[in-house]
Amino acid sequence: MTMSYLLQELRVMVLKSDLEKVSIAIMGVGNVGRNFLSLLSRNQKGIRRKTGKEIVVSFASDSNGIYSVRSGMSTETLLKAKEEGKLREAGKKVEMEDVLGESPDIIVDMTPATPDGLSGMGMYVDAFKHGIDVVTANKSPLAMHWSEVMNSARINGRKIRYEATVAGGTPLFNLIDYSLMPVEIVRVRGIVSMTVNFVLDRMLHNLDFEQSIRMAQREGIAETNFHDDTLGIDSARKTVIISNSIFGSNISLNDIEFDGVENLSDHLDEMKRSGDRYRIVSDVYRKGSEILASSKLQSMEPLDPLVSLGTTSLCYLLETTDGSKYFVGNIRDGPLETASAVLNDVMLISRERA
């Protein structure tokens, strides 16, 4: 052991002890959650440099329960436990009230969407009351209870970020909040859900619905329970969040018109004959004092940027009051990109947390 090695080790220890820790509770470690843990463990150095904080997982949950992660357990070990189906080995099983009582800095919600979004909304409101910030990839609470969630955050002086709820890992809300602050947006048009558009595209290429969905599942695009996607509900939820977040509306899933691809029947033949490309497009725009929001089946112009990046992309076009048009896309969106968006939100909040 050389002197320079010892000095280096000492430097690392001093650096570590200096670092303020940000503790997070990860609710719902599934496919996106595994990618999140992997990114977290591979990026410790970059996270320290960019946020000045060390992010520590203090709770992790999956469908079997919530576990209090043993102090000192590395993210790698936690990830390995999850991959072997033994998240329970992370530590003691606890209840949600134990999590709230210990007040981690951030609750990260990666649980699946529920029809009414009530349990998520309840969790966020409880978190805010306990001084906890929230990062979420779960659309339901925001698509069903926008104003309750946002009012509770405001009253309690807490933050919520939700980049991963819309268009997977494609930056949208963070782009607006940090890169396009001076612009006023008048329209957002986007392809924000992959499964429904992938299946639609396959059906227009002569697969039937069942074949298309099986292909999407083989490619890792569609989930086992795909009906939220193929009925257009997932895309509609995202449209609601775009409308409320960017245009200041206060609507919920029940307020907008949306299409899916499960019941196209006769219309499908007509669409095929046309030779056009079709997509489920989220479209939100200001018209006078009104905000119009929909998630409908549309025939696309051949040169529309929204079809320029292929069928595994997610993308959107922002139009401003001054006529500027910004286009952003992610060419092959998947769980890794979504997890990256979640981690970016956690880093933004960590950096800004006093």
Add this chain to the structure above:
Amino acid sequence: MTMSYLLQELRVMVLKSDLEKVSIAIMGVGNVGRNFLSLLSRNQKGIRRKTGKEIVVSFASDSNGIYSVRSGMSTETLLKAKEEGKLREAGKKVEMEDVLGESPDIIVDMTPATPDGLSGMGMYVDAFKHGIDVVTANKSPLAMHWSEVMNSARINGRKIRYEATVAGGTPLFNLIDYSLMPVEIVRVRGIVSMTVNFVLDRMLHNLDFEQSIRMAQREGIAETNFHDDTLGIDSARKTVIISNSIFGSNISLNDIEFDGVENLSDHLDEMKRSGDRYRIVSDVYRKGSEILASSKLQSMEPLDPLVSLGTTSLCYLLETTDGSKYFVGNIRDGPLETASAVLNDVMLISRERA
């Protein structure tokens, strides 16, 4: 005058007095500068809400000199003075040392690029020493003296942001710093200069060089002095900044290969016959431990996203170590979009300034 009116006025006064002011010195009020002043005056409310600060112009300069803006003069009045060619009416004429002596919070550099970038570099270093942060749209100091500028900022604990130096108003550096923190970028390919690509496209459509440049000038794309653009220097400077900022290299304009469009001669006929689309593409990537950077004439694949948004767009593709590909473009870039990127940088620094 009603009671409610008085109360409202009182509320506004209290709000105003509570706001911390951020003072800026705008160096080089030209076309982009006018758009910046216009955005600043139209956005006062949004700026206050998003940054918690009030941005006040304390100095403004153009080719006639630097003027100390009279206390209380509104941004509208300043803009009007500039538009009437009377920026001198803003206030007393001063020297650069007076600006430094009074130490505004931020110097905003919108002066034109110079061949050696020395004066800009000197200004930034002086600014940092006086506790002043810098926002710049001027490429030269960063393309010629990257490490001097960055070291000086670091040593003096100051900030420099430079979103508008590359790809006009298309978010790039801010996207990476605030929306893509967890990713590691291995390649950036982009169309980051409009004039050179617009002229090239016109020449491939059978205009000669002079006709093409005149058309670009009529459309407000090319400047009077266009040679930096058409010789490929502007695009090369941007490529250098991408390489240094994103890949941690320390190169200058003299270190990279670049093409322009002034001397295509025989090659042009060949290009026309091919029927292909050509662009000057900035390409920077990591290969082992090396960083390769160039700004060269390339034949484009028909489905390359870089040609999907048309000839008045600026855009780029980011590839990460994990294989993700993010595409970002601005469909019709111009001075307004560039000014918006400058103001966004000013807002980011203002928000984070204690």
